Amino acid sequence: MKFLLIRPAARLKDKPIISFPMTHPPLSLLYLGAVLEKEGYKVEILDYLVKDISFDKLKNSLNSSDAVGITFIDNFQLVNDISKKIRKITPEIPIIIGGSYCSFLPKQSLINIPNADISVIGEGEQVILDIANYLNGEKKLSDINGIYYRKKSLIKQGKPPKIIKDLNSLPFPARHLVEKYEYGISPWYYKIMNNVTALISSRGCPFSCSFCSKYSNVIEDWRFRVRSAENVINELREINKKYDSVVIVDDNFLADKKRANKIFDMILDSNIDMEFFIEGARVDTADKNLYKKMKKAGVKTILYGLESGNQNILNFYNKNINLNQIKKAIKLARKMNFFVYTSFILGAPIETKKQIENTIKFACSLPIDLANFGVLTYLTGSSLWMEAVKNKKISPNEYAVIAEKDNTLGKFTKKELIDFTIDAYKAFYFRPIYIFKQIYRSLLRNDIRLLLNGLKYLTIINKWGKTPIKKSNPDG
Numbered sequence: 001m002k003f004l005l006i007r008p009a010a011r012l013k014d015k016p017i018i019s020f021p022m023t024h025p026p027l028s029l030l031y032l033g034a035v036l037e038k039e040g041y042k043v044e045i046l047d048y049l050v051k052d053i054s055f056d057k058l059k060n061s062l063n064s065s066d067a068v069g070i071t072f073i074d075n076f077q078l079v080n081d082i083s084k085k086i087r088k089i090t091p092e093i094p095i096i097i098g099g100s101y102c103s104f105l106p107k108q109s110l111i112n113i114p115n116a117d118i119s120v121i122g123e124g125e126q127v128i129l130d131i132a133n134y135l136n137g138e139k140k141l142s143d144i145n146g147i148y149y150r151k152k153s154l155i156k157q158g159k160p161p162k163i164i165k166d167l168n169s170l171p172f173p174a175r176h177l178v179e180k181y182e183y184g185i186s187p188w189y190y191k192i193m194n195n196v197t198a199l200i201s202s203r204g205c206p207f208s209c210s211f212c213s214k215y216s217n218v219i220e221d222w223r224f225r226v227r228s229a230e231n232v233i234n235e236l237r238e239i240n241k242k243y244d245s246v247v248i249v250d251d252n253f254l255a256d257k258k259r260a261n262k263i264f265d266m267i268l269d270s271n272i273d274m275e276f277f278i279e280g281a282r283v284d285t286a287d288k289n290l291y292k293k294m295k296k297a298g299v300k301t302i303l304y305g306l307e308s309g310n311q312n313i314l315n316f317y318n319k320n321i322n323l324n325q326i327k328k329a330i331k332l333a334r335k336m337n338f339f340v341y342t343s344f345i346l347g348a349p350i351e352t353k354k355q356i357e358n359t360i361k362f363a364c365s366l367p368i369d370l371a372n373f374g375v376l377t378y379l380t381g382s383s384l385w386m387e388a389v390k391n392k393k394i395s396p397n398e399y400a401v402i403a404e405k406d407n408t409l410g411k412f413t414k415k416e417l418i419d420f421t422i423d424a425y426k427a428f429y430f431r432p433i434y435i436f437k438q439i440y441r442s443l444l445r446n447d448i449r450l451l452l453n454g455l456k457y458l459t460i461i462n463k464w465g466k467t468p469i470k471k472s473n474p475d476g
Contacts, residue, residue, distance in 0.1 A: 001041050001042070002041065002042035002064060003128075004044050004045075004062060004065035004068045005029040005032060005043060005044070005045045005046070005177075006048070006069070007026040007045075007048060007070075008079055008082050009048040009049040010075060011052070016048070018185060018186065021186065021192070021303060021370075021372075022183070022187075022193065023050055023184065023185045024183045024196065024197070024247045024249065025047075025181075025197055026178070027198050027200055027249065028071050028098070028124065029045055029071055030045075030177060031170060031171075032124055033045060033173070033174035033177045034173055034174040035129060035170070036128060036132065039129060039132070043174065044061055044177070045177045046061060047181050048082075050182060050183060055085065058089065062090045063090070065090075065093065067094045067095075067131075067132075068086055068095045069096045069097075069098065070082065070083070070097050070098075070116075072097070073100045073101060074100065074399050076109060076113055079097060079113050080112065080113050080115070095116045096117065096118045096120060096128070097110075097113060097116045097119050097120070098120035098124050100213065101380075103122050103215060103219070104218055104381045104399065105380060105399060106119045106120075106148040107119070107148050107157075108397045109148075110148055110149075110155050111155070118141070119147065119148045119149070121146040121147065122219050123161075123163060123164050124146075125164060125170060127144065127146050127161075130145070143158070144159065145161055146160070146162060161220075162221075164225075167231075168228055175197055175239075183197070184196035193244075193245040194245060195242075195245060196247060197239055197247075198246065198248075199236070199247070200250055201227050201263075202225060202250045202251070202253070204225060205224060205251040205252050206252070207255075207282070209305075209318055210382060210384050211345065211377075211378075212379070212382055214382065217381045224255070226256055229259055229262040229266055232263055233263065233267070233272075236267065236272050236274070240272045240273065244274060246276055248278050248279060250279075250280050251280050253279075253280055254278070254281050254282070257285060260290060267298070268296055276294075276297065276298050276300065277302075278299060278301070278302045278303065281302050282304070283306070283321055283325045283329035283330070284325050288332060291336050294336070294338075295337070295338070299338065300338065300339060302333055302341070303341035303342070304326075304333075304340070304341070304342050305343050306343065306344055307319060308344065309355075309359040309360075309362025309363065310355045310359060311323055312350070313348050313355060313359075318383070323362070330366045330367060330368060331367065339369045340367070340368050340370070341372070342363070342366075343372045343374065344373045344424070346376065347376040347410050347417045347420070349403055356420050360373075360424045363424070364431065369438065371425075371429075373421050373425055373428075375417045375418070376402070378394060378401045379399070380398070380399045388409060393407060394407065404417060
């Protein structure tokens with residue numbers, strides 16, 4: 001039996017829409033591929049994010065497949081479109097869908113994607129094997145944990161989802177399934193990292209930021225779990241044979257500082273020679289001794305979620321950090337010569353125009369290499385979303401809702417929020433001192449990749465809207 005696993009992607013003018021900060025392999029599918037191959041099944045992966053796959057290619061892959069699995073975050077229309085193509089080519093093939101949207105809205109996902117047969121909740125490694133047993137006639141769908149499924153005109157629920165308690169028990173991702181693709185491409189289509197793959201060493205997050213979707217709100221017993229340092233090092237040794245760079249995509253890789261220290265000690269004691277990008281870090285985990293180890297071990301880039309330059313907004317988001325911690329962490333990261341990515345959120349429901357300006361000024365005051373500004377969105381499973389549903393401000397079946405004035409979730413209209421965001425980008429990136437420092441740092445690193453990205457980014461930003469933020473009243 002062969003499974004065809006697909007990651008769809010939205011495209012604009014024949015180019016994929018890439019999320020910040022870059023493309024990397026679909027680890028969820030690589031884990032599914034690994035467990036399936038371990039049990040003797042054949043697997044193929046089609047990644048639309050990095051390749052515009054033709055109808056004929058899809059048809060050829062489907063003709064040799066017995067089941068299809070599709071992963072997605074929130075854009076169910078993409079899955080709808082591709083599932084229609086699949087049904088046109090192979091009307092009877094089982095279509096399984098999974099990912100964040102399915103985990104939070106499993107029944108709704110089957111309503112929104114009528115060609116899908118099964119919706120998976122949460123972790124899929126054991127579920128996909130149970131579904132394989134069902135397809136082999138060895139198990140009933142009603143006995144499978146963590147699924148909703150279609151039975152004639154009805155949508156039925158299987159048994160409650162289960163978490164994988166021991167992450168060390170999982171095989172390493174089947175990276176050979178995506179060796180034909182190239183990753184490490186930025187949202188503005190320049191290559192950031194060469195010969196790159198991704199690694200995840202934990203699942204979940206021990207913190208409770210109010211804007212962040214939490215599986216623990218829908219899956220019983222869901223909790224923060226980590227792989228052992230030894231297990232992570234064994235995977236890195238395997239990766240080191242074929243790849244030059246690794247993006248670590250944990251929600252918070254440094255949350256367990258004792259384990260993080262051990263991992264980097266073991267890297268330094270081994271022959272692992274790679275470039276690391278830590279895609280999720282908190283400023284309250286910044287530690288001089290740990291950062292020194294990280295630098296020696298090959299960490300080049302680190303991404304922090306800073307969110308705001310106002311303490312009351314950080315408190316509203318339940319970040320449990322303060323502005324001084326942000327300043328110290330960014331200063332330490334710069335001292336280590338890490339390339340510092342950051343993200344900020346604009347438009348909290350209690351946020352004034354003056355506070356938005358404060359966040360922009362705060363971002364400009366920090367030694368940051370790259371800043372991403374986005375509008376607050378209420379995501380399914382987050383504390384903010386649950387509160388809004390409780391107060392009947394949004395529907396339980398809405399996955400992502402912008403915090404705007406029209407839906408009473410914010411103080412500003414959608415257009416105003418977009419204008420604020422554009423002005424934030426322009427204020428940050430069009431500073432002469434910033435441009436000069438980035439040129440200098442690129443030459444110092446002997447690496448012009450990020451400089452080329454930056455120039456492209458400036459060109460894109462310059463094409464955006466022209467409306468500036470008007471000066472606020474002192475009262476906000």
